[in-house]
Amino acid sequence: MVVCKVAILGNDIDAQRGVKALWDTGAMCTCISTQLATELGLLPDDYGWVNGANNKPFRAPIYSVQLKMGHFVIPYLRVYGLPMDGQENDVIIGMDVMVKGDLSITNYEGKTVLSFREPSISRIDYVEDLRKYDQMHKVYMKSKNEKCPCGSRKKWINCHGKKS
Ligand SMILES: [Zn+2]
Numbered sequence: 001m002v003v004c005k006v007a008i009l010g011n012d013i014d015a016q017r018g019v020k021a022l023w024d025t026g027a028m029c030t031c032i033s034t035q036l037a038t039e040l041g042l043l044p045d046d047y048g049w050v051n052g053a054n055n056k057p058f059r060a061p062i063y064s065v066q067l068k069m070g071h072f073v074i075p076y077l078r079v080y081g082l083p084m085d086g087q088e089n090d091v092i093i094g095m096d097v098m099v100k101g102d103l104s105i106t107n108y109e110g111k112t113v114l115s116f117r118e119p120s121i122s123r124i125d126y127v128e129d130l131r132k133y134d135q136m137h138k139v140y141m142k143s144k145n146e147k148c149p150c151g152s153r154k155k156w157i158n159c160h161g162k163k164s
Pocket of ligand 1: 136151
């Protein structure tokens, strides 16, 4: 759960109150609660069919908004209005926003960290990272005096081999 701000186009986004947002990789489009839409005074531009939680399609209002999360601002975004009664969040961040940057969820040392950056700045491949990690910690066990593959120019035994 993150805090974000939603505003009508042309309004000062920083003046809005923060609302809770849920990241949902299963959602194609970003949605806001119809309650929040009413509070902001949003009027629908259009209506579109969306699949509800019970897989029953229904017609939902579509609003044009600005959205801000941390320093990341989307100046124009089309969002669906959904009833979110009894939910903690007022926004569901969908894939349309997630593909604008890099999203990661890590659990290092038991601490879950969700991080998002925009624009995307590099490719992250955890499988490749693991392969490199394994190489540094295991493959060189036989040749302790060879240079460490991390590029430190130290012998493996005095670098990454120290810990393993
Ligand atoms: Zn090393």
